[in-house]
Amino acid sequence: MARERPKNRTPKEETVQIVSRGFLHRNSLTLAAGMAALLVVAGCSKKAAPPPPPPPLTNNGPAPTATITATPGVINAGGSVILSWRTTDASDVSIDGMGAVPTAGTKTVQPTESTNYHLVAKGAGGSTDATARVTVNAGAAPTSNLSESDVSDSAFHQNVKDIFFDYDSYDVRADAQSTISSDANYLNQHPTLKVVIGGYCDERGSTEYNLALGENRANAAKQGLVTAGVSPDRLRTVSYGKEKQFCTEHDESCWQLNRRAQFSIDK
Amino acid sequence: MMNGKHLKLSAFLKISIGICVFILLFSSALHAQDWVKTGTNLGVQRIRLAAANFKAGSSDSLTTPLKTVFDATLYNDLKNAGVFDMVSKSMAPPQAPGGPQEINLSAWAAAPSSAEMVAFGSLSVADGRVSVQGFLFDTKNTQTPQILGKQYADVASEENARRIAHHFADEIILRLGGGINGICETKIYFVSNRTGNKEIWAMDYDGAGQHALTHLGSISISPRVSPDNSRVAFSSLGKDGWSIRMYSLELGRLVSFTSPGGTTISPAWSSDGSKVAFSSSQTGDNEIYTTDASGGGLHRVTAFRGPDVAPVWNPKSNAQIAWVSGRSGLPQIYIMDSDGANVQRMTDGGYATSPSWSPNGQFLAFAWDRKYGPGAPGGQDIYIMDIASKRWIQLTHEAGANDFPSWSPDGRHIVFQRAQDGRTEIWSMLADGTEQQQLTHDGWNAMPNWSWK
Structure with a gap:
């Protein structure tokens, strides 16, 4: 836990504040420009910063998150893989090649070739995606003459x-x-x-x-x-x-x- | 066989918990002094205590911030103690008396504060040092009201302001709380994943000053601090499985402990610090073993098919061990002599784990899911059981899954972990289940262990 001493306002900041208040009463472009320059010189960039941007227009909820894993990630042809995925704040989840799926779940798949399982999660707060790759090794299972x-x-x-x-x-x-x-x-x-x-x-x-x-x-x-x-x-x-x-x-x-x-x- | 001994939950709702505590204590009231003031509704009035804001005794710029920390810490400590009816700050008379000649006792004794006792004093900072004068006055005793007068000085820092407040609060609690030492300077050890791995952490009893002790990058769990606060035993996953490891709080690093092979977990100190009990699967099945404090003199205590884990010594005698056994199916709490004789089952069903033996030797706190099973209703809650009678009461209700209770050294408090709404955090409460408060708020935090002093 941070145990900072309370920050004392430095005298320099105090001066700048008083000066800027003084200028605000005047309606002169030149002086305003001078004020800006003074602020920059005083190193008080905080005061010269632009106003914060307006909030995003389509912020209807938290952005969805998604993860997907494939276990194991490498199989031989004919082997099976368990896909496991979960999302948060998503209402509409799909996996390429499988279509719509529940927002979280597991599924056993038997890919015949190396496959990227690409999951797209959409929700009120936007959309996100996640990918799990399964590598499929061609060829037969090893036989007992292998070392x-x-x-x-x-x-x-x-x-x-x-x-x-x-x-x-x-x-x-x-x-x-x-x-x-x-x-x-x-x-x-x-x-x-x-x-x-x-x-x-x-x-x-x-x-x-x-x-x-x-x-x-x-x-x-x-x-x-x-x-x-x-x-x-x-x-x-x-x-x-x-x-x-x-x-x-x-x-x-x-x-x-x-x-x-x-x-x-x-x- | 034990059904007749159980008090039904519905009965609890009809009578107050306090009465239950009274029943629970009835058979051995002689040893229950520290409980009399713990329970509410016992007919024992809590002392009405006011903690005045201290008077600033200097103009140093650190005075106000340190006084703010001090005032808040002192008030919280006294409130947390569980033996006072605290006067709300908003009901206090407006003046902050700095010393005995400045206090108007009748103003504090009068409504709305109606204080029986007042803690007050002054705090000043000069030349980088903070000094505090603290007093405790009895408002009813106008002739010689002073019960306590203390003076403290240390390097000026928030941490020291907090420590002085803890110290002064413990003095007050010792005087007014039945002669039992306060717990304001005790620590809680726990597991947190905040660094990305489960490591052993420490914090003050009130949740302040949380910091990591270990940085092993593996999975480290079950911290148990030694009675002298010098070492923390815990279990950690290494390449060859789980072993007991030992962290020295004095050296700030791991020190050697001879851990047997197999899955070796859940260490526990005897209260004299001379022995450690733990669970190990040397034989292929987890059994309870004891060793000396460095892991020598390995001695097997249990021998029965099924998991045996989570031993804890009776701290009063070190002659008994309570633990969790799956020998009859789902895990249950058992006790035995520390040589393995006189095995006695304590819980009669459900899923019972994580025993903690009360400092006075009389009670077990543990986690219990009484209706455990697939699809069964009910949650995992903290219970305490009077060992002699096997009567128990439930302390947590309908709030997540609760586990790993650990007694405070004064026997008035219990710290535990609660998993609720997808979060696992550490909470504390009075040993009657009231005054529950969350101590951690960041990451996954679990398996708290309260220091012995």
């Missing part, structure tokens, strides 16, 4: 899928069990890959408790991989609790996306 160092993040994410959890739970669900089996399959085929497992929670509940819950989710995923034959030495867990929200809407579909264990290459 491990060539496995890209996108190939990894395509083969090692995240698993999702029920509310306030870190039990591995039946649908997640089959995901873990195929994840483990891929990891067993790529035995030098190291993996970091991030545990995430939805936005509800208390910060500290969610960090522990996220840790339990990451560990449940780790345990599943270990049971399926992946060496625990290759696996590291980090809890993010509710600190890094993947999806920021306040509804169950978004909460479900956040309640997950996410696998990444441990670099």
Whole structure:
């Protein structure tokens, strides 16, 4: 917090003010010009500044804001991307190629070529736009004859899928069990890959408790991989609790996306 | 099993909160001195106190600005104390008495000010130093009205004017508030994202002087200041996950603390400063551990499937720990002996987190969403529970999601975080839920922790 001493008016400013008041009583162009010159000489540019511009004519409300993200930003052909966008003070939102969309939301898309998702938000206060780019790599997914160092993040994410959890739970669900089996399959085929497992929670509940819950989710995923034959030495867990929200809407579909264990290459 | 012990909300509305506080305290009234004056409607009259504007004792140009800060700070401190019925400045007699010979006690005792006590004095600035003479007079005692006479001098600055006012206010509160030290010079540690990252911040108890302590550029949360105000323990996300870190307030930098691996979070100091408790996932499941103040002598206290987090010591004895456990499903508040024996569940449902143990050892403040669940109504509010009887009262109502209560050292106040209308800010209130005031206004601010002194 700023703790400035109150500014004392300098004597110089005081003088200029008195002089200018004196001049105001006279109606002479010359003297007025002289006054202006004096003000400039006195360095008091504040007094010589033009009047503030009139307020904008069409100020009917705050200007809209818009953000859009695509996750992941790079995929291989056939992969899918989650678009997530939100706006404020917008009534009319559209994304090129998709038409009108809600003012905030998420959508899964499967672009076949690199695409710019261009969002335009219009509201009473004007319009704004935002763009998210998705790069699509052509070609087939890597096969097991590739050396491990060539496995890209996108190939990894395509083969090692995240698993999702029920509310306030870190039990591995039946649908997640089959995901873990195929994840483990891929990891067993790529035995030098190291993996970091991030545990995430939805936005509800208390910060500290969610960090522990996220840790339990990451560990449940780790345990599943270990049971399926992946060496625990290759696996590291980090809890993010509710600190890094993947999806920021306040509804169950978004909460479900956040309640997950996410696998990444441990670099 | 505990249903019979609960007072229903509707019953609260019919009788005053003050009566509830009285019921809550009834079983152990001997230890409740500091509460008697806290609650309103208890039949205990608050002392009617006037804080006169001080008289300017010099013509130095700094006199007026420093006096303005001093007058406002003194008035707010006394008002915040929660034990006075303050005379509004507009009801004060027009003269500002500078000393004992200038005060007209009968004018202050008469309506509309009707003051029982008057704080007054003078403030002057000379040669770059500010000096203050402060008095406290009893208007009913015309023979020897003086209760307090104090003199202060320091380098002339707004910060020092504020500090002198805090000091004088604490003297008055100590004399008139049942012999309990005031909290005007205490600090609140908290988390703010104002620099773009969640860092540990500090401020005065009234929200003045907010400044960042850490600049780690990561996520740092859960600050807990040591009882001697020398260090702040907190948890921070590094490359290998969460660990407990230690910031020295004396050195202005991080100092070493041996944190175990895994997700290690939510530190808590014992009141003698010799031990730290925290939650760590060394075993893959977060459990409560204790160590000495530098992280040595790691000792595991809990062993049960499910998250165990947010420990807090009973500051009266350091022989018990309250914490949050998910062993039976949704998180609940539990207490146990500090060696892990005698585990006792305190809350009977809902989603209960963030316990803070009152300085007198008698109460837990915590956050509770009693109807937690998808689509369920109700909010997350601050509650306090009398530990012996498990009776509780709700302090916040229908105002956002409230979490992380922390007691002030006088046991009269609670600071907490409130998320409302898309903002998360820090608020304080009296421990009966009244006098709620917002302390932060800029950015996202959360997880406040009130210093021990």
